[in-house]
Each structure stands twice: as structure tokens, then as C-alpha cells.
Amino acid sequence: MIRANLDMDALRSMVAGVEFGSFARAATALGRSQSAISMHLKKLEQQTGQVLFRRSGRGLVPTEAGEMLLAHARRILALNDAALERLGTAAQPAAIRLGLPQDFFEDVMPDALQAFAERHPGTHVEVRAGRNHALAQEVRAGQLDAALAFFPQGSDGQGERIATLPLVWIGAKGSQAAETPLPLVLFDHPCLFRQTALRGLDQAGRAWRLALTTPSLPGLWAALRTGHGLTARTRHRIPEGLREIDRHEPGLPDLPPIEVRLLSAQDPAPAAADLCAVLRETAERHIARHDSR
Incomplete structure (x- = not known):
């Protein structure tokens, strides 16, 4: 006769729910959703053919059959974990x-x-x-x-x-700050720097055009070095070959800090x-x- 095997993950969810005093807290501790924990309990009830928990107030408490399975579950999990530890394959701490x-x-x-x-x-x-x-x-x-x-x-x-x-305008040496419309090199949407730069230009009445968009900061710096246009960024590690554009350049608005x-x-x-x-x-x-x- 082929015997059924109890689900180890389901047993661990059951024990955690009792030990943490709440299946919601057990879900958090195990890194699972509450619905996954509920499915585990239903699976154990299907495998055993027993009602394992009854509702008490806002929580669930083990029935007599649940208490019996709980005692076995603790021993099963302890043996499982001891075997893995002995063999050197116990789970590593979470990253x-x-x-x-x-x-x-x-x-x-x-x-x-x-x-x-x-x-x-x-x-x-x-x-x-x-x-x-x-x-x-x-x-x-x-x-x-x-x-x-x-x-x-x-x-x-x-x-x-x-x-x-502060947010500053950045471009290559000898960049096109005076061009109209102003060529811009920006991250693709959504981007706080992009949003702030475009709003500042619109409020200042300065015409602009998107010369290049990219999801990559190295790509943005490379486009600026080749003279594609200007960008708005912080002063943090402005690469060699680029410079902060004087804010008094014609039509370049001051931008709010971030x-x-x-x-x-x-x-x-x-x-x-x-x-x-x-x-x-x-x-x-x-x-x-x-x-x-």
C-alpha cells in the first residue's frame, strides 16, 4: 500500500502559526502570503481527513486532532532540520x-x-x-x-x-546652452530629474526638445560628452569632460533642490x-x- 506523504511546507506553516500566535504573523515570518498559509492548512486537513483548527474569537486554535498532528509536526520538522544541518545543507540566512x-x-x-x-x-x-x-x-x-x-x-x-x-544644469564643455529649442538628454519616464527640469523650463518659457532619452546613467553621461545636449542632475560625481553650466546662461532656470x-x-x-x-x-x-x- 502506497502511503501519502505529509507536506513539509504545510507542516512548517502549521507549527509557525501556533508558535507565533497568529497565522498573519506566521506568514510574515515565513515570507509567504496569508492565503498561502490558509492553503497549507486546508491541504493538511485534506491529507489527514480531519478538522485541525476551530475558530476562537479572531483566531484559530487546534482541535484534538490538530494537537496530535502538531506534536508529530514538531518532531518531523526537527528531524528534517537536523538532517539538513548534519549534511551541511541547512538553509543559509536570508540575504x-x-x-x-x-x-x-x-x-x-x-x-x-x-x-x-x-x-x-x-x-x-x-x-x-x-x-x-x-x-x-x-x-x-x-x-x-x-x-x-x-x-x-x-x-x-x-x-x-x-x-x-541643488539641481544643476550639466553639459559638455562648450555645450549648447544657447540653442533654441534647448536640446535635452534625460532619463525616460518616470524620472524626478526629468520632471523637474521640464517643469522649470516650461515655467521659464524656454523652448526645449528631447535629443536623447535613456534608462542608464552611464548612457546619459556618454550622450552628454558627445554634445547631444544638457541635463539636470546633482553635482554628485560629475564625470570628467562634463561641467556644471552657469545658471546665468540665457534662459536656463534655477531648479528646486531635491x-x-x-x-x-x-x-x-x-x-x-x-x-x-x-x-x-x-x-x-x-x-x-x-x-x-
């Missing part, structure tokens, strides 16, 4: 997930990762490049533990302000909280070096 704009990939990122590695050797850090709106959404959704992102000055929203930076903010997940793990502290210190130091004019 710390960090998101950054491309502006900070050459200085803030390597220095922050080096400092973090000295405090937490062997911890896996997963780094993603992203746009501001996407980074903020991923932190809110729990898909990132920490991120740096740009925000309009004084805007409502998440995050701790690290610095307020904020750099540190975003972090709610109730971060100790290692993630440490990464936030390292990121804050590293970003403040590099921004002061490049953007203090």
Missing part, C-alpha cells in the same frame, strides 16, 4: 536586500558594502539598481530592506532625510538595521565631499 540609484554605485555602494562586511562577515547582500519610485515601492512592499532614493524637497512620504542637494532619503523596512532584522546605519554614514560622507559647493 539583506539593498536598492540604490545608479548615482551612488561608484562610491557609496562599495564603501558601504565593505564597512558592512567587516561587521557582518559572510552575510549575503543583494544589491539592486532602481529608480526612485520603484525603490520606494519595493521597500514598502517588503521586497527591499533598505534603499537610498531621491525625493522632491519637503514632499510627504517615507524615509529619513540624508541631505538636500532630497536624498534613506528608506528602511519596518522592524528590520539587526543586520539590516546595521546596514542602514552604515549606508547613512557612508552616504553623508560622500555627498558632503561631492555636493558641498
Whole structure:
């Protein structure tokens, strides 16, 4: 007779739900949705042919059959985990997930990762490049533990302000600031820098045209070097061969400053909280070096 096998993931969800006192908290701890936890419980009830939980107030409590399975589940999971540990294949700690704009990939990122590695050797850090709106959404959704992102000055929203930076016009030496319409090199939509630059030009009555759009910061710098036009950016690490355009050039409006903010997940793990502290210190130091004019 072929016997059925109890689902290990479902058993782990069951035990976590009882130990955390809530299947919602268990879902968070296991990195699953509440609907996935509910499906696990239904699967166990189908496999055993028993009602395993009954509702009590707002929660669920084990039935007599549930208590019996719970005792077996704890032993099964303990044996499973011990076997994996003995064989050296136990699960590694979850990675710390960090998101950054491309502006900070050459200085803030390597220095922050080096400092973090000295405090937490062997911890896996997963780094993603992203746009501001996407980074903020991923932190809110729990898909990132920490991120740096740009925000309009004084805007409502998440995050701790690290610095307020001026936006300046940037182009190649001898660039086309006096051309009409003004040729622009910008990120594709959506982009805070693009939005701010176009709004400033429109308010100043300055005609403009899009000469080149790109999703890549290296691509943007390369287009500027070849004389495609101007862009609006911070002073942070303006590459060689490019310069800040005098704001008194004809028809170039002053642009409002932007904020750099540190975003972090709610109730971060100790290692993630440490990464936030390292990121804050590293970003403040590099921004002061490049953007203090």
C-alpha cells in the first residue's frame, strides 16, 4: 500500500502559526502570503481527513486532532532540520536586500558594502539598481530592506532625510546652452530629474526638445560628452569632460533642490538595521565631499 506523504511546507506553516500566535504573523515570518498559509492548512486537513483548527474569537486554535498532528509536526520538522544541518545543507540566512540609484554605485555602494562586511562577515547582500519610485515601492512592499532614493524637497512620504542637494544644469564643455529649442538628454519616464527640469523650463518659457532619452546613467553621461545636449542632475560625481553650466546662461532656470532619503523596512532584522546605519554614514560622507559647493 502506497502511503501519502505529509507536506513539509504545510507542516512548517502549521507549527509557525501556533508558535507565533497568529497565522498573519506566521506568514510574515515565513515570507509567504496569508492565503498561502490558509492553503497549507486546508491541504493538511485534506491529507489527514480531519478538522485541525476551530475558530476562537479572531483566531484559530487546534482541535484534538490538530494537537496530535502538531506534536508529530514538531518532531518531523526537527528531524528534517537536523538532517539538513548534519549534511551541511541547512538553509543559509536570508540575504539583506539593498536598492540604490545608479548615482551612488561608484562610491557609496562599495564603501558601504565593505564597512558592512567587516561587521557582518559572510552575510549575503543583494544589491539592486532602481529608480526612485520603484525603490520606494519595493521597500514598502517588503521586497527591499533598505534603499537610498531621491525625493522632491519637503514632499510627504517615507524615509529619513540624508541631505538636500541643488539641481544643476550639466553639459559638455562648450555645450549648447544657447540653442533654441534647448536640446535635452534625460532619463525616460518616470524620472524626478526629468520632471523637474521640464517643469522649470516650461515655467521659464524656454523652448526645449528631447535629443536623447535613456534608462542608464552611464548612457546619459556618454550622450552628454558627445554634445547631444544638457541635463539636470546633482553635482554628485560629475564625470570628467562634463561641467556644471552657469545658471546665468540665457534662459536656463534655477531648479528646486531635491532630497536624498534613506528608506528602511519596518522592524528590520539587526543586520539590516546595521546596514542602514552604515549606508547613512557612508552616504553623508560622500555627498558632503561631492555636493558641498
